[in-house]
Every structure is written in C-alpha cells, then in structure tokens.
Amino acid sequence: MRLLAVWLTVAMLMLCEPLLLYAYALPQKGGFTVRGTVRDAQTGEAIAGAAVLAEGSSTGTTTDATGAFSLYLPTGSSTLVISYLGYERATVRVNSGNTTLKVPLARSSVQLSEVGVVGQKPVHDNIRSVQSGITSLNINTIKSVPAFLGEVDVVKSIKLLPGVSSVGEAATGFNVRGGSVDQNLILLDDAPLFNSAHLFGFFSVFNPDAVEDVTLYRGGVPAQYGGRISSVLDVRMREGDREKFALSGGVGLVSARLAVEGPIIRDKTSFLVAGRSSYSDWLLRKMPNANIRNSHAAFYDASAKISHTFNERNKLAISGYRSFDEFGFSGDTLYNWTTNAATATYTRRFSSSLSMSLSGVYTDYTFKVKTKQRVNSSEYSNGIEQKSIKADFALATGKHTIHFGAAALDYTFEQGKLTPTSAESQVLPVQLQPEQALESALYWNDEVRLSSKLSLMYGLRYSFYANYGAGQVYRYQPGVPKQERTITDTLSYGRGEVIESYHGAEPRFSVNYTFSERSAIKLGYNRHRQYLHLISNTTTISPTDIWKTSNTHIKPQVGDQVSLGYFRNFRKNMMEASVEGYYKRMEHMPDYKNGADLYLNPTLEADLLAGEGRAYGVEASISKVSGRLTGWLNYTYARTEIAVQGATAEETVNKGEYYPASYDKPHTLNLVASYGMGKRWQLGATFTYSTGRPITAPLAHYVVGDFIVPHFGNRNQQRIPDYHRLDLSLSLLPDKARSKRWEGTWNLSLYNVYGRKNPYSVFFRQVYGSPPRAYRLAVVGVPLPSISYDFKFR
Numbered sequence: 183m184r185l186l187a188v189w190l191t192v193a194m195l196m197l198c199e200p201l202l203l204y205a206y207a208l209p210q211k212g213g214f215t216v217r218g219t220v221r222d223a224q225t226g227e228a229i230a231g232a233a234v235l236a237e238g239s240s241t242g243t244t245t246d247a248t249g250a251f252s253l254y255l256p257t258g259s260s261t262l263v264i265s266y267l268g269y270e271r272a273t274v275r276v277n278s279g280n281t282t283l284k285v286p287l288a289r290s291s292v293q294l295s296e297v298g299v300v301g302q303k304p305v306h307d308n309i310r311s312v313q314s315g316i317t318s319l320n321i322n323t324i325k326s327v328p329a330f331l332g333e334v335d336v337v338k339s340i341k342l343l344p345g346v347s348s349v350g351e352a353a354t355g356f357n358v359r360g361g362s363v364d365q366n367l368i369l370l371d372d373a374p375l376f377n378s379a380h381l382f383g384f385f386s387v388f389n390p391d392a393v394e395d396v397t398l399y400r401g402g403v404p405a406q407y408g409g410r411i412s413s414v415l416d417v418r419m420r421e422g423d424r425e426k427f428a429l430s431g432g433v434g435l436v437s438a439r440l441a442v443e444g445p446i447i448r449d450k451t452s453f454l455v456a457g458r459s460s461y462s463d464w465l466l467r468k469m470p471n472a473n474i475r476n477s478h479a480a481f482y483d484a485s486a487k488i489s490h491t492f493n494e495r496n497k498l499a500i501s502g503y504r505s506f507d508e509f510g511f512s513g514d515t516l517y518n519w520t521t522n523a524a525t526a527t528y529t530r531r532f533s534s535s536l537s538m539s540l541s542g543v544y545t546d547y548t549f550k551v552k553t554k555q556r557v558n559s560s561e562y563s564n565g566i567e568q569k570s571i572k573a574d575f576a577l578a579t580g581k582h583t584i585h586f587g588a589a590a591l592d593y594t595f596e597q598g599k600l601t602p603t604s605a606e607s608q609v610l611p612v613q614l615q616p617e618q619a620l621e622s623a624l625y626w627n628d629e630v631r632l633s634s635k636l637s638l639m640y641g642l643r644y645s646f647y648a649n650y651g652a653g654q655v656y657r658y659q660p661g662v663p664k665q666e667r668t669i670t671d672t673l674s675y676g677r678g679e680v681i682e683s684y685h686g687a688e689p690r691f692s693v694n695y696t697f698s699e700r701s702a703i704k705l706g707y708n709r710h711r712q713y714l715h716l717i718s719n720t721t722t723i724s725p726t727d728i729w730k731t732s733n734t735h736i737k738p739q740v741g742d743q744v745s746l747g748y749f750r751n752f753r754k755n756m757m758e759a760s761v762e763g764y765y766k767r768m769e770h771m772p773d774y775k776n777g778a779d780l781y782l783n784p785t786l787e788a789d790l791l792a793g794e795g796r797a798y799g800v801e802a803s804i805s806k807v808s809g810r811l812t813g814w815l816n817y818t819y820a821r822t823e824i825a826v827q828g829a830t831a832e833e834t835v836n837k838g839e840y841y842p843a844s845y846d847k848p849h850t851l852n853l854v855a856s857y858g859m860g861k862r863w864q865l866g867a868t869f870t871y872s873t874g875r876p877i878t879a880p881l882a883h884y885v886v887g888d889f890i891v892p893h894f895g896n897r898n899q900q901r902i903p904d905y906h907r908l909d910l911s912l913s914l915l916p917d918k919a920r921s922k923r924w925e926g927t928w929n930l931s932l933y934n935v936y937g938r939k940n941p942y943s944v945f946f947r948q949v950y951g952s953p954p955r956a957y958r959l960a961v962v963g964v965p966l967p968s969i970s971y972d973f974k975f976r
Contacts, residue, residue: 215580216276217252217534218283220245220264226424226449227489228497229287231318231395232266235310237273241631242310243583248497248529248537252578254631282534308758312629312639312694314704314747315359315401315762317343321393325972326856328866328911328931330384332434332970336396337378337386340415342852342868344762344801344816345400349845349875350905350942351961354379357845358400359743359764360797360822361412362771364716364729368415371487371501373523376547376566376729378415380481380507381462387505387521391430391441392456392485394420401745401764402692402706405625405641406574406585411710411741411768419501421489422452426976434970436462437481451490458483478510497529516552521545539574548596549727552603560609561601562782566714566729567594583629585641590622593714595731598782612782615653619731621713622646627690635696643688647713649733651675656785663832664735664788682734686711700751704762705744712739715772717780717790728780735787740769759804768795773826773835791833793824796840813855822846836896842876844898849873866911866931874902879956880946892946902944903958908935927972932965939963 220232228249235242236255245251253262259277269287276283324339341348341356348356355363355378368375370388378387399407399414407414420443427444441456459482483505491497503523510516527541548565570591577584597614627641657671658664675681692706715736718727732738747762771793774780778789799820806812822845827838835841853869876898884891910932916925934940939960947955 213254213256214278214281215252215254215535215578216262216281216283217250217578218285219249220251220266220285220287221249222269223286223288224423224425227421227452229266229269230418231397232264232269232287233310235263235265237261237263241634244311246537246576248531248539250531250537252535252583254581308749308760309696309700309702309751310637310694312637312692312704313399313402313404314692314706314745314749315345315764316397316399318395318397320395321390324393324396325390326864326866326913327854328868328909328933329434329929329968329970330909330931330933331436331966332432332929332931332968333385333437334390334432335386336388336390336393336417340396340398342816342854342870343398344803344818344852345764345799345820346398347818347820347845347847347850347872348383349847351383351940354383357822358398358413359799360766360795360820360843360846361741361768362716362843362845364714365410365412365712365739365741366415367407367410367413368417370417370503370523371419371499371525372527372541372572373501373503373525373543373545374409374568375521375523375545377519377521377549380483380505381460381479381509385437385481387483388417389439389441389456389458389483389485391432391439391458392419392454392487394418401708401743401747401762402639402704403690403708403710404585404639405627405643405688405690406587408589408623408625408643408645408688408710409591409621409712409714411712411739419485419487420454421487421499422454424449424452424489428974428976430972430974432970432972435968436460436465446488447490449491451488453489454485454487456485478508478516480509481505481507495531498527499529500524500526514554516554517550518552519547519549521547535578537576539572539576541572541574543568543570543572547729553609556604556606557608559602559604559607561603562598563596564598564728565596567596568592581631584627586626588622588624590620593617593619593621593731595619595729597728597730597786600782614782614784617649617653617731617733618651619647619649619713637694637696639690639692641690643690644685645688645711645713646683646685647711647732647738648683649681649731651679651681652677653681655681655734656787658788661829663828663830664785666785666788669785682732684711684713684732684738686738686740700755702749704747704749706746707744708742710741710743712741715739717772717786730786733787736772736790737770737792739771742767756808757804757806761800761802763800764798766795766797768797771795771824773824775832791826791828791835793826793835795822795824795843797822810858811855812857813853815853816851818850819848820846820850821848841896842898844876846876846898847873862915862917864913864915866913868909869907871906872904874904874941876901877944879944902941905940907933907938907940909933910935923976925974929970929972930967931970932967934962934965937963937965 220229230245232245234251243251243253262274264285265271269289272285272287325334327339345359346356368378395418397416422443424445429442431440437460439458443454445452460480462479485503487501489499505521508518523545525543529539531537546567551562553560572589574587595617600612602609623643623645625643629639631637653675655673656669659668659670662668688709690708694702694704696702713732715730717730743766745764749760751758773791773793775789801818803816805814822843823840824843825840826835828834851871855867857865877900878894878897879900880892881895882893912930914928941958942961943959944956
C-alpha cells in the first residue's frame with residue numbers, strides 16, 4: 183500500500199504539470215496555430231500518422247491516434263500538404279482566420295505498379311522527423327514482398343529492414359541492433375504479444391487483412407513506450423468500413439483467410455472480423471521421411487475490432503485477438519501454444535489542443551507439451567498473463583507537441599506444471615510456484631521545433647517494479663557457486679507482500695538538424711529498463727523456455743543506446759538514403775552455466791549468469807519510393823558481445839572476456855525490389871545474405887573406457903556457414919477498368935530459388951576412434967513454389 187500511495191502521489195504531480203502548462207500558456211507571438219483532423223474519405227476512419235507539412239519549409243507534424251494534428255505556423259498564409267501511405271496527397275491553404283480543418287484523404291486510385299510498393303510517401307518524412315531508427319511499413323508494402331508458401335508475413339518483412347536479423351528460417355522472433363528476441367516489445371493495438379510466430383517461426387501471427395500499418399522503433403523511442411531495451415514493433419489493426427460492407431481474403435497452399443467489415447450504425451459504428459487457418463498436413467504427407475509423414479502441424483488466428491464514434495470529441499474502440507498453434511512430431515509428442523489478447527481504448531478530445539487516450543489491455547500466453555506414450559503420458563505447461571491500464575495525454579501548444587501519462591501492468595508468471603494424464607503414467611506431478619509482479623511508469627515527452635532547421639525531442643520515463651508474494655526466496659552460501667546444496671535459508675513472503683523492488687529513470691533525447699529540405703543529421707540517446715526475461719538456452723522456441731520476473735537474484739536489464747545518422751533524399755524525393763551508426767551497452771543480460779537445466783527447475787537462478795553486453799554497428803540504406811521500379815537495398819555491420827565475470831570460475835565464461843552472442847551476425851545485406859510491368863503485372867524479388875551465427879564446437883575428444891567424451895572450446899568461437907537466399911514473385915493485379923466491386927490478385931512465388939541448403943544449425947556425432955563429426959541441419963533446402971489468390975469485394 184505504501185508503494186501504491188507513493189506512485190499515485192508522483193503520478194498526480196507529473197500529470198498536473200503539463201495541464202498547468204496548458205492552462206497558463208502565454209499566447210504565441212509572430213504566428214498562429216492551425217488544428218485539424220484527417221480521415222479516410224471513403225470510410226470516415228481516422229488516419230493516425232499522416233504527415234502534415236507546410237509547403238516550402240521543413241515545418242510539419244503527424245496526426246495522433248484520433249487523426250488530429252496541431253501545427254504552429256508563421257504569420258501570413260501557408261499551404262499545408264497532407265499525405266499518408268496509399269492515399270492521394272491533399273493541399274489546404276490556411277491563414278490566421280482559417281485555423282480549424284477537416285481534411286478527407288482519398289485512397290490512391292492509380293494502379294500499384296504505377297505508384298510503387300510503398301504507395302504515396304509522406305513528403306520529406308524521413309528528413310523532417312526528429313527520431314532516427316524508425317521505419318513504417320504500409321500493408322501494401324508488406325504484400326509486395328515475395329511470400330513464403332503464399333503467406334503474406336509482417337515479421338518476415340521486418341527482418342528485411344536495416345539493423346534487423348534472425349538466426350534462421352524456423353526462428354521465432356527477430357533481433358534488433360544486437361538485442362535478443364525477448365528485448366523487443368511487440369504490440370497489437372497496444373496488447374503485448376509474447377510469441378510472434380506460427381509453426382515455430384515459419385509464419386507470423388499477424389493476419390494481413392486485419393493490419394493497417396506497422397512501425398518499428400529501433401532507435402529514437404518516445405517515452406510513451408517502455409519495458410524492453412532493444413525495439414518496439416507497433417502493429418495497428420484496421421477499423422471497419424463505416425460506410426458499406428466489404429469482404430476480403432485469400433487462399434494459398436497451406437492456409438486461407440477471410441475478413442468481413444462494415445457499418446453497424448452508419449457513420450458511427452463499424453466492425454471488422456478476420457480469421458485465418460492452415461491446412462498444411464497434406465504437404466507433410468508428401469515427404470519421404472516416415473517420421474515427417476506422420477507429423478501434424480496446424481495453426482489459426484482470429485482478429486476482431488469494433489469502433490464507435492459518439493461525437494467529434496469521444497470515441498471507443500474494442501479489439502480482440504486469439505491465436506492457436508499445434509505441432510506433433512511422429513505422434514509421440516504434441517506441442518501447442520495459445521495467445522488471447524483484448525484491448526479497449528476510449529479517446530476523449532477535451533479541446534483542439536488537449537486529448538486523452540485511456541486503454542485497458544489483457545494478454546494471456548500459454549505453452550503446452552503433451553506426451554502420448556503410455557508410461558510417460560503427461561502434460562507440461564507454462565505461460566505469462568498481463569493486465570494493464572494506461573492513460574496517455576497529448577497536448578499541442580505553440581511549437582510543442584507534448585505526450586504525458588502513466589501506465590500500470592500486473593503480471594502472473596506460470597513457471598511450469600507437469601501433470602500425469604493416464605492411470606498408467608509413471609510421471610510424478612510437479613508444479614513450480616507462480617510469480618507475480620507489478621510494473622508502473624510515468625512519462626513525459628516533448629517534441630519541439632526550435633527553428634526551421636532545428637528540432638528536438640526530449641522525454642523522461644520513470645519506471646517502478648515490484649515482485650510480490652506469495653512466494654519463497656532461497657538464500658545461498660556466499661563465496662561459492664549457487665547450487666541446490668548451497669542453500670542456507672528459505673524466506674517466505676505472504677500474499678501481496680513485496681519481495682523485491684526496482685525503479686529508475688529512462689531518459690530519451692533526439693535532435694534533428696535539417697540542412698535543407700532534402701538532408702538532415704540526427705542524434706539520439708535512449709535508456710530503457712526491462713524487468714521481464716525470456717529464459718532460454720536455445721536459438722528458437724522450445725518447451726523449456728519460460729518468461730520470468732526480475733527478483734532477488736535476477737536483476738532488470740538496462741540498455742543505453744546512442745545513435746548518429748545522416749539522411750539524404752535525391753531526385754525530387756524519389757530516392758532516400760541514410761547512414762546511421764549506433765553503440766549500445768546492456769547490463770544484467772541473462773546467460774547460462776555450462777549444462778544449465780531449465781526444465782521444472784525450482785532453483786533456476788543457480789543455473790543463470792548475469793552478463794554485460796555491448797552492441798555496435800553501422801546501417802546503410804538506399805530506397806526508391808516511387809516509379810515502376812521500387813524497393814530498397816540495405817547493408818548492416820553489427821556486432822553483439824557479452825562478458826560474464828562471476829565470483830568463481832564456474833560462474834565465469836571464457837575467462838571473463840567478451841565473446842559473441844549466439845545471434846551475433848556481423849554482415850547482413852538485404853535487397854527488396856518490385857517492378858511494375860504494364861498496368862497489371864508486378865514482379866518482386868528479395869535477396870538476403872548474412873554471416874553465419876556463432877556456435878560452440880568440440881575441439882577434441884577423450885576415450886574413457888567405452889565412452890567418448892568431447893572437449894569443447896571456448897563459448898561461441900566458431901560459426902556455421904553463411905546464409906543467402908533469393909526469392910521471386912509474380913503478381914497479376916486486379917483490372918479496375920472492368921470491375922470496381924470485385925478485386926482479385928493472383929500471386930506466384932518461388933522461395934529459395936537456387937535451392938541453397940542454408941544451415942539452421944550444426945550438430946556433432948560421436949564416431950568411435952575419431953573426433954566428433956559435424957553435420958549440417960537445413961530447414962528449407964529446396965526451392966519452394968507457391969500460388970495464392972487474394973480478393974476483395976465491396
């Protein structure tokens with residue numbers, strides 16, 4: 183209660199300060215403020231993130247979640263240019279007598295091949311925006327990337343951006359600027375998702391028919407976001423059409439999807455329901471290997487959203503999401519994982535300058551393993567549940583755009599439960615005690631344009647964290663490695679009692695100096711604190727992985743990143759280029775003792791090590807955003823290293839020296855291209871190359887009696903072979919001249935064109951009388967063709 187009282191007191195003080203600023207702000211001299219809203223001309227849906235720019239200058243802003251904007255302009259007349267991905271540009275003439283606007287944007291009616299894969303790019307947005315390391319993708323861009331087995335994939339598109347990588351085809355998650363997969367905050371309408379993949383990484387959990395746009399923050403992260411130290415992937419669901427009903431979907435080789443949307447109350451209430459399901463077992467039945475033929479793989483997901491506009495000042499949106507995966511190998515073991523999420527957001531506009539967004543979020547993620555063998559029949563499960571509430575205020579006054587607010591998140595960590603499922607089972611029941619935690623934060627973020635050339639964003643997020651009971655904490659003998667036999671005492675805590683608490687400041691700072699309308703330099707600094715940890719000693723998801731709270735023995739991860747970049751546009755903004763370098767230090771990164779046991783381990787902290795990490799690199803990118811040929815080429819040099827120096831030799835790795843992280847891949851090259859051939863044909867190509875990831879390999883072996891004992895070298899000092907792959911696609915776009923109600927698109931794609939057997943991992947087999955022999959495991963080692971059909975009916 184004492185912690186809650188302190189939190190509420192500080193929250194009230196922090197929230198009151200910007201309100202006082204608003205109430206007593208002095209009138210601006212030498213200019214005026216224009217305010218307005220931007221909406222879809224067809225559906226009436228608010229457009230968040232639309233660019234609003236004063237023509238002939240670098241003065242501009244973007245719309246908020248309600249489609250509203252506020253822009254301070256010099257005295258006189260100005261022309262505003264309003265643009266958004268996939269929409270026609272709009273221009274509006276404004277002066278001091280015309281300060282309130284309602285701007286409808288019409289969707290681009292030009293063929294996609296004519297305008298390029300990214301639609302209509304916001305004017306100078308990459309130059310004008312204060313933050314660096316931010317990329318937004320429209321769903322049309324994502325759909326233009328050659329698809330794996332015909333399935334459009336948000337996460338696979340993200341992996342083609344600079345600074346983003348993964349450890350292989352079947353890898354769950356992605357790595358951003360030297361961070362591990364758990365260091366990415368993945369949001370779907372503000373609901374965090376703790377697993378972003380279907381079928382062990384082959385597909386992402388996002389249905390493209392339900393997605394409006396995707397934004398990846400890997401550098402300048404505003405203070406509104408927190409809880410992870412590497413990146414934020416913000417995915418926004420579409421609102422349904424408020425004017426008329428529509429049907430859309432697609433059919434591919436392994437899955438099909440369908441979405442229905444339309445008005446419930448015309449111009450006020452709309453709905454969107456989208457579903458997707460796989461039918462991939464028929465492919466497994468064609469495989470020559472008997473074990474694979476007898477396997478089972480399936481997934482489905484469902485998304486829904488209802489939006490209601492009470493009036494121009496009040497709006498309510500409710501969205502829900504569920505996904506389910508199931509995989510069984512040769513009938514012995516069945517894996518399944520489920521995500522349920524829901525978000526309710528109430529938006530209130532108090533005035534033309536001040537608005538509020540109040541949201542409540544629920545997320546539940548569960549992983550289960552069912553063993554069907556009679557003597558070992560059992561079910562194992564673990565998971566994480568989160569409930570949160572957040573109040574976000576936006577205040578536009580003069581040259582300032584201020585966001586401030588507070589958030590509280592409550593966690594329940596299910597650490598593991600094993601239950602026998604038959605009377606013949608010899609498995610003994612085990613249940614580890616669940617853990618609870620409360621995370622809360624206050625934040626304040628100000629974006630201000632100091633002059634026509636200089637913009638600044640600065641903010642502060644202060645987070646609080648408490649691991650609370652009921653629970654038990656083991657005390658270990660000091661000066662010796664933590665082991666079950668070195669436990670000296672057990673401390674017990676009652677229900678709701680604070681076991682351990684942490685708190686700290688997370689400052690954010692970004693500055694943009696614009697040399698001209700076509701070039702700018704950006705500098706940024708971010709500090710983040712992460713109180714959740716994915717405990718995993720594998721490169722991808724496994725049954726032993728668990729989410730765990732910071733507690734007495736596991737400290738929060740802390741990341742500090744500084745970045746510097748130069749951005750330049752060419753050929754009337756048709757070409758965009760950038761070079762950006764970064765350096766990041768990370769504290770308390772989890773690593774593991776040799777032979778660590780994570781499965782149902784009540785003394786898990788005894789097998790964990792705390793490392794200090796450093797990540798640094800350079801990202802170079804050039805993109806063509808309009809014309810028949812569009813796409814991007816980027817190269818990333820990135821290193822991630824960890825040093826673990828414990829109190830004893832057993833708790834030290836590689837003598838305390840820095841060694842590569844398991845996902846360290848120094849060189850990555852990505853090429854994405856789309857070429858419009860005539861009015862209906864579109865050719866797409868993707869090429870990716872990356873350095874092989876590190877592994878720990880045996881250097882010798884010993885023969886002890888009839889046993890061969892391998893001798894491993896230092897951790898992560900060898901690498902698997904490099905990775906490279908080419909994908910192609912050909913799309914037949916709809917003929918809009920024949921029908922405006924039905925739109926159909928055929929897509930033919932070829933994944934891994936030249937059939938490279940890219941290694942996912944290298945494993946070693948013992949051969950008596952000789953050193954261990956290395957074998958390469960390739961997940962997709964052949965060309966995979968696919969065909970799909972997408973449609974939309976209005």
